[in-house]
Amino acid sequence: MGDVVVALEDGRILVRSIEFGQPPFRKLGSMRIEFAERVTLIAGHNGIGKSTILGLLTNTFGLTGAEHKTFFGESYFKNIEKIVYIAKEEAEASKANPKSNPVVSASFGNIIIRKRCSITERKLWNRARVVPRTVDADPSDPVGHSAKIPLPTIYLGMRRLASIGETGDVDLSSSLLSMDEADRKVIVDFVKSVILGISVNDQVTQTPVKAAGVVSVQPGFDAHDAMAISVGQDSLGSIATAFASFSKLKRDLGDAYPGGLLVIDEIDVGFHPHALERLAKAITKYARKFDVQVVATTHSPALIECIHPSGGGNQNAPDAVIYLLDTNTPRIAEDQSLKSILADMSLRQDIPPAVSKPKLGIYFEDEEGRQFFDELYGRGRKISISRRAGVSIQPIALGVGGSNLLQLPDHDPIFRDRILVVDADTTIPKKSRDRGNTAKLPCPPGAQGTDRSPENMIINFLKELMDAKSGPYYNLMLKINVANPSSDKIRSKFFSDEVKLSDRVSTKKWWITHWPTLKSWKIIDLWISHHSAQVSTFISDFEAAVIRTATRLQ
Known part of the structure; x- marks a missing residue:
């Protein structure tokens, strides 16, 4: 094959x-x-x-x-x-x-x-x-x-360490290597960026080292022959x-x-x-x-x-x-x-074990919400808030509706010491807000009903990118992380099969199918950049909930 x-x-x-x-x-x-x-x-x-x-x-x-x-x-x-x-x-x-x-x-x-x-x-x-x-x-x-x-x-x-001087080959010889100018530049710039004070040129040579069964490739050196290199230069080349x-x-x-x-x-x-x-x-x-x-x-x-x-x-x-x-x-x-x-x-014995931080569960309605959160709130932010709050945060998808998620503390007190993050289409009652352990995922301003779930928000966003002929959405479409982005590629990749926004099963299936591409094409990143105000509000609310809830775990 x-x-x-x-x-x-x-x-x-x-x-x-x-x-x-x-x-x-x-x-x-x-x-x-x-x-x-x-x-x-x-x-x-x-x-x-x-x-x-x-x-x-x-x-x-x-x-x-x-x-x-x-x-x-x-x-x-x-x-x-x-x-x-x-x-x-x-x-x-x-x-x-x-x-x-x-x-x-x-x-x-x-x-x-x-x-x-x-x-x-x-x-x-x-x-x-x-x-x-x-x-x-x-x-x-x-x-x-x-x-x-x-x-x-x-x-x-x-x-790769050819050790040219130690090979014993009597017929060693270097020859210029035929290569594109751009590739020569890669070798020269890479070598110069690592070894300071060295003078190299783009006369890249190859030296077959028969005893080692390898070919040593090096840039030209202004001060000496390309075969007169150190072990470090050999590895670098x-x-x-x-x-x-x-x-x-x-x-x-x-x-x-x-x-x-x-x-x-x-x-x-x-x-x-x-x-x-x-x-x-x-x-x-x-x-x-x-x-x-x-x-x-x-x-x-x-x-x-x-x-x-x-x-x-x-x-x-x-x-x-x-x-x-x-x-x-x-x-x-x-x-x-x-x-x-x-x-x-160094097998030192005088380093005490790291103190284990309390684990703070971050619960979501479903896997879609958790994945959306992971893109909104990247690894660097998670490390930062964990250090500030003195906890180790653990995002967990429960597979329950938003209203049911918010009612969990009424049935089991343990959930009062957990963060409950719901989709934007869920209303947070006053009792839940007063506990200080809730946050609502962001959504576009003016969105209503099911258009506020992560799946539907991204589906609608992709349709906006696909249909735009000019303006902000068109400019965003051009930034998709794919060669030669176009409306045709969006349509072919994401909408070859019909998806019904009113059917949660249909939209969940769509999300699961297309999640790897949504990540590789950086679609969520583009959504975040276009809704920065709403995302900032969510981050502020979420971090306030973490800080407040973490104090109950100490």
């Missing part, structure tokens, strides 16, 4: 998670790692399984056809047997407990695809291989049962070349470009701590520019601090640090604070 690509109007392909069950895969069991949309750093002590995670992840994705090549001269995929050794005996254990094999999840447009990493024996090799087999396939799943998910993937392992390869692929595929995955083992090797802050900034910049997810392992406290939201990272950034504990039975650390991570890296 040939590679499948997805148009941007259907959203990027994004790596979502990897799950390990029981019995463990090697040492990894009973664990789920969720990946950020831009950069995910995985840290932990030696031998804890980080490289195995990278290998399984890399093996699940890639463009396997020969049509497109990276500037390393390779295809946009890498099989796990080229990354880590898997013994043939492990295939027998996999056959005995097939459901214990790790499962990698990804979103492919509107579809969630889950691939089980099935280990099979290779008769001609003294090692096993891993085949990504689909679990519970969606009827519209365009990926074959045993095929890789077609997200272009580049893996940079320790072999490889990362820059990977981004240049995604730059080329994005240009070649156009609207069919689904994003990319860059997997890097020991990303910090060869870099001075001062350079790591600039490396982190460069990676986040180019990952965003070329729609690339970066998953990397590290042992560097300095790099972790650059990405962690309590360090140099941004709380609202789509980045994450995942810290693993206990080399005997690996698990995700319960305390992912920067202070705790840095303490465990």
